[in-house]
Amino acid sequence: xxxxxxxxxxxxxxxxxxxxxxxxxxxxxxxxxxxxxxxxxxxxxxxxxxxxxxxxxxxxxxxxxxxxxxxxxxxxxxxxxxxxxxxxxxxxxxxxxxxxxxxxxxxxxxxxxxxxxxxxxxxxxxxxxxxxxxxxxxxxxxxxxxxxxxxxxxxxxxxxxxxxxxxxxxxxxxxxxxxxxxxxxxxxxxxxxxxxxxxxxxxxxxxxxxxxxxxxxxxxxxxxxxxxx
Ligand code: DX5
Ligand code: ZN
Numbered sequence: 001x002x003x004x005x006x007x008x009x010x011x012x013x014x015x016x017x018x019x020x021x022x023x024x025x026x027x028x029x030x031x032x033x034x035x036x037x038x039x040x041x042x043x044x045x046x047x048x049x050x051x052x053x054x055x056x057x058x059x060x061x062x063x064x065x066x067x068x069x070x071x072x073x074x075x076x077x078x079x080x081x082x083x084x085x086x087x088x089x090x091x092x093x094x095x096x097x098x099x100x101x102x103x104x105x106x107x108x109x110x111x112x113x114x115x116x117x118x119x120x121x122x123x124x125x126x127x128x129x130x131x132x133x134x135x136x137x138x139x140x141x142x143x144x145x146x147x148x149x150x151x152x153x154x155x156x157x158x159x160x161x162x163x164x165x166x167x168x169x170x171x172x173x174x175x176x177x178x179x180x181x182x183x184x185x186x187x188x189x190x191x192x193x194x195x196x197x198x199x200x201x202x203x204x205x206x207x208x209x210x211x212x213x214x215x216x217x218x219x220x221x222x223x224x225x226x227x228x229x
Contacts, residue, residue, distance in 0.1 A: 001066060001089060001114065003170040005193045007224045008034035009217050010068055010174070013059070014050065014148045015198035021055075023207040025062040031214030032221075035066040035090075037176070037196045039148075040083070042073035045097055046146035053082035060087030068194075070118065070176065072145045073097065077104055084111035092116030092139050092174075095127050105134040116174070120144065121153045125161040135171055137194070138162055142187075143177030148198040152178025156190045163191025181219045185227030195220060 011033045016024035025036055038056055043049040060067060069088035073079060074097040083091050091113045093104045101117060108115040116137035117128050121144060128138055140159055143150040155175075162173055174194035175187050184195055197220055205212030 003172075005172075007188060007221055007228075008172075008194045009201070009221050010035035010037040010066075010194055010196045011201040011213070011217070012037040012039055012148060012176075012196050012198035014039040015202040017207065020207055021059055022062045024202075025059060027205075027207050027210040028201065028213050028217070029063070029065055031210055032217045033065060033201075035068045035194065036063050037198075038067060038069045038088075040069060040071045040073060041146065045074040045094065046072040048146045053079070053086045056083060056088065057086035063087075066090065068092070068116075068174075068196075070116075070139065070196075071097075072118075077107055080104070080107050081111050084108070084113045088113050090114040090116050090137060092118050092137060094118045094120065094145075095123055096120055102131060102134065105131060109134070116172075118145075118176070119158070121155060125158045125165065128162070129165055132166060132169055132171055137172040137174055138166070139174040139176050139196075140192070141176050142179070142183070145177070150178060152180075152183045154186075156186050159187060159190035159192055166191075179220065181223040184220050184224040188224035188227045192224075195224060 011028040041050045076093045105115040114136035118139035176196040179197040180200035
C-alpha cells in the first residue's frame with residue numbers, strides 16, 4: 001500500500017446486499033473501487049449493529065484492493081487483534097470511543113495494520129493534533145455514525161484545518177457520510193483524498209446489474225478531480 005494523495009473512492013458495503021457480500025465486493029472492485037470500506041457497529045457506541053471479526057475475515061477472501069475497516073465500537077482495544085487477524089489493511093478507531101486513543105493507535109500499528117482515527121461531527125480537528133505521527137489516516141465523519149443514507153453535514157472547515165495540520169506527513173484524509181458528486185468537489189478542494197460512499201455508489205445497481213456502480217464511482221471521482229483542476 002504505497003501512499004499518495006490521488007482521489008480514492010471507497011464504497012461502503014453497508015449499502016450492499018447483506019446476503020451477497022462476496023459478489024458485491026467483487027462487483028464494486030470490477031467497477032473501479034479503489035478501497036472497500038467495512039463499517040463495524042456494536043449497538044453501543046452507535047445505535048446499529050453490523051458484523052464482527054469472522055464476517056470481516058470472510059470479506060477478506062474477496063477483497064483484492066484495500067480493506068478499510070471502520071470500527072464504531074467501544075471499547076475498541078480488546079478487538080484490535082481480532083480485526084487485524086481478520087485481514088484489515090487499515091483499522092480506524094474513533095477518538096470518542098475511549099480515553100486512550102493514543103494507546104489504541106499504537107496497538108493497531110503493533111498488530112500490523114495501518115492506523116486510522118475517526119472524528120464525529122462534534123469533535124474538533126485539534127483532538128487529533130498530537131496523534132498525527134501515529135496515524136496513517138484521519139476519517140472526518142460528515143454524518144453522525146450509525147447508518148447509511150443520511151444527510152451530509154458540512155465539515156469543510158475541519159478538513160481544511162486537518163490538511164494544514166498534517167502538512168507533508170503521509171496521512172490520508174478520508175470523508176465518511178453523505179458523499180456524492182455534489183459534495184465531493186468541496187471536500188477534495190479542502191484536502192480530502194479518500195471518499196467513502198455507500199448509498200451514492202450502490203444506488204441503481206445490483207450484483208447482476210453492476211454497471212450503475214461503475215457509473216456512480218466514476219461520477220464521484222470525476223466531480224472530485226474536476227474540483228482539483
Ligand atoms: C456511517 C458509516 C458510513 C456509511 C456511509 O456510520 O460509517 O460509512 O455507510 O453511507 P452513505 O454514503 O450512504 O452516507
Ligand atoms: Zn464508515
